[in-house]
Amino acid sequence: MLLFTALALSLWFWRRNLKDASLWMVLTYAGVGLLAWTDFHSVSVAANAFPKILKDFIMLGMVGFVQSMAVKKQISVWSAVILIFAMFAAVHFLQELIEREEAEVVSMVSDNEVSYLVELREGISADELERFAADRQLDLQRAFFPDAASETLLDNYYVLEGEGTKTEIEQQLSRLSSVEYSEPNETILVEPFLSPDYMSEASSNSSLSINDPFTGEQWAMEVLNMNDYYQVLHQQQPKKQAKVVILDTGVDGQHEDLTDNYFSIESKYDNDPHGHGTHCAGIAAGVTNNGVGIGSLAGAGDSPFVEISSVKVLSAGGMGQQKTIIAGIIEATDEGADVISLSLGGRSNQSSQRAYSAAVAYAHRAGAIVVAAAGNSNRDAKDFAPANAEGMITVAAVDQLLLRAPFSNRTDNIKMAIAAPGVGIYSTVPGNEYKSYSGTSMACPFVAGLLGVMKSLNPELDYREAYAILNTTGRQTTETRVTGPIVQPAAALTALIR
CATH class of the missing domain: 3.40.50.200 (Peptidase S8/S53 domain)
Structure with a gap:
């Protein structure tokens, strides 16, 4: 939708003195409206829509600025085209970079807070792990309490949390003789509500043998x-x-x-x-x-x-x-x-x-x-x-x-x-x-x-x-x-x- 609106805006600039100028103006305004609506419905919390809308409108403003420079012959047409494509490419690259960085931090609350699931070896007491946690002022708790404990090793898991350096804690845990395995206690996010932009007009299901009205x-x-x-x-x-x-x-x-x-x-x-x-x-x-x-x-x-x-x-x-x-x-x-x-x-x-x-x-x-x-x-x-x-x-x-x-x-x-x-x-x-x-x-x-x-x-x-x-x-x-x-x-x- 952003690309469509930017294209309509560009054509409006270049054809502003011709008979079809009003068509491109209407398409631009329609694109702006649809873009705002799409951004608003693409998030699960309404307040999160504002940054998304602001980003897209700033992008449109930059497209308009470049096109106005080209119309005034301050830059060539080809320079304008290259600049606009470069802006879209940069925005796409930055979005990908942000998503990767978010994925990298999803397993921790902050740089100096750690949370690990630690599995002890079967039949080994938690004494060594308790001393390890106490020495580093980390909190240690049993993680799971399955009813059928004899049928699983999940009762051997502990949660280790507190302040520390991730790499250092991982290395030290791997050296403990009582530890079978450890992994970050990763943060889990509910799958976001995404916009039903591609939803077609609802069709009647009159052939169904049920009477639910919706x-x-x-x-x-x-x-x-x-x-x-x-x-x-x-x-x-x-x-x-x-x-x-x-x-x-x-x-x-x-x-x-x-x-x-x-x-x-x-x-x-x-x-x-x-x-x-x-x-x-x-x-x-x-x-x-x-x-x-x-x-x-x-x-x-x-x-x-x-x-x-x-x-x-x-x-x-x-x-x-x-x-x-x-x-x-x-x-x-x-x-x-x-x-x-x-x-x-x-x-x-x-x-x-x-x-x-x-x-x-x-x-x-x-x-x-x-x-x-x-x-x-x-x-x-x-x-x-x-x-x-x-x-x-x-x-x-x-x-x-x-x-x-x-x-x-x-x-x-x-x-x-x-x-x-x-x-x-x-x-x-x-x-x-x-x-x-x-x-x-x-x-x-x-x-x-x-x-x-x-x-x-x-x-x-x-x-x-x-x-x-x-x-x-x-x-x-x-x-x-x-x-x-x-x-x-x-x-x-x-x-x-x-």
């Missing part, structure tokens, strides 16, 4: 062949009501289109000051065929196949730590979760996510399936956690054209990759409201909700079998290599039942 806003229903899905589901009886747990900013458990499918793990998790978790919960398991709100994967009728819950692992601002996320996976597992959905993550500085992988393995041993968003940075998902954890089913986002959404990370280096709609997804938000958001965060709960229904029909289904069904029944596209196939709920259920 299905006309849910373009994904057609892509996922949801009417066929509901017809298949209508012929089935759940063997259990599967538990899908959303690890996020919380869930508004009193929302009109969630409450009948919601169960509480702890009351402190049943609110959502941010809104992200509630949006994900509606996609996975909003109450369907109740004459209210939206339809979801949960199934229609008096006996839903899944129930939804929440473990709050992120703050009201959408931030948490690796330790918090892993503790959430453990808690959800110990509460009997059948599916754990993680619409969160961030750039990882570790090539091996040992602690995440241990947590996913803990969930697998209890029969749970863990699903994560691929990430919204248009990069390789193998460099993002927890999407890159061993045993994770990782979900990329596609748009209405069935192409990888421009923001979605690629998943060609992820072992278990699948795709789902993630652009302009309409779902629940706190306060009995509904909004459209975009992101791999929105794609992830489509898969989590379907997996919950699959677990309700076959409680013994494990993550390998589940992924094999999703993968073989998924819809192939020209971008399957970088997204995985697009999940197809009806085909997946048919294959499961067969």
Whole structure:
């Protein structure tokens, strides 16, 4: 949009004395308006829009200044063209540089504050590590308390925090005989709400066999062949009501289109000051065929196949730590979760996510399936956690054209990759409201909700079998290599039942 507006502005300068000048003037003003609207809707917090709008308007001002110099013949036309292209290239380079620097600091709060997950060797006491922490005035706490401690090494993990030099602490930890492994306790950010700029006009879903009034806003229903899905589901009886747990900013458990499918793990998790978790919960398991709100994967009728819950692992601002996320996976597992959905993550500085992988393995041993968003940075998902954890089913986002959404990370280096709609997804938000958001965060709960229904029909289904069904029944596209196939709920259920 910025490039279009700059082009319209340039043509207005050069054709200001000709008959079509008014056309370029109108296009310039329209571009400015659309640019401001796009910038405003591309952020999750309104206050964050101002710097983005200011940057783009300064850029337009510089384009106008260069063009005015060219018109006045103070510089040549070619010089103006070169200058404008150089400005755009410089802005792009600086943006990339800022993003890289943000990724590098995401694992620490400040330069002199450190936080590490430290795994002790099995059967070794924490005495040596306690002395190490005391000598350096660092805080040391047990990290995880799994119910089935005998089945995992997660109870050997500690969190070491305080002031110090990162490189020095890493080197010293590696020399301790009691330490098996250590890694930075990285900061995790909720996947941002991205602008549904590419959202087409909502089409009617009158062919659906459900009566939820807002299905006309849910373009994904057609892509996922949801009417066929509901017809298949209508012929089935759940063997259990599967538990899908959303690890996020919380869930508004009193929302009109969630409450009948919601169960509480702890009351402190049943609110959502941010809104992200509630949006994900509606996609996975909003109450369907109740004459209210939206339809979801949960199934229609008096006996839903899944129930939804929440473990709050992120703050009201959408931030948490690796330790918090892993503790959430453990808690959800110990509460009997059948599916754990993680619409969160961030750039990882570790090539091996040992602690995440241990947590996913803990969930697998209890029969749970863990699903994560691929990430919204248009990069390789193998460099993002927890999407890159061993045993994770990782979900990329596609748009209405069935192409990888421009923001979605690629998943060609992820072992278990699948795709789902993630652009302009309409779902629940706190306060009995509904909004459209975009992101791999929105794609992830489509898969989590379907997996919950699959677990309700076959409680013994494990993550390998589940992924094999999703993968073989998924819809192939020209971008399957970088997204995985697009999940197809009806085909997946048919294959499961067969």
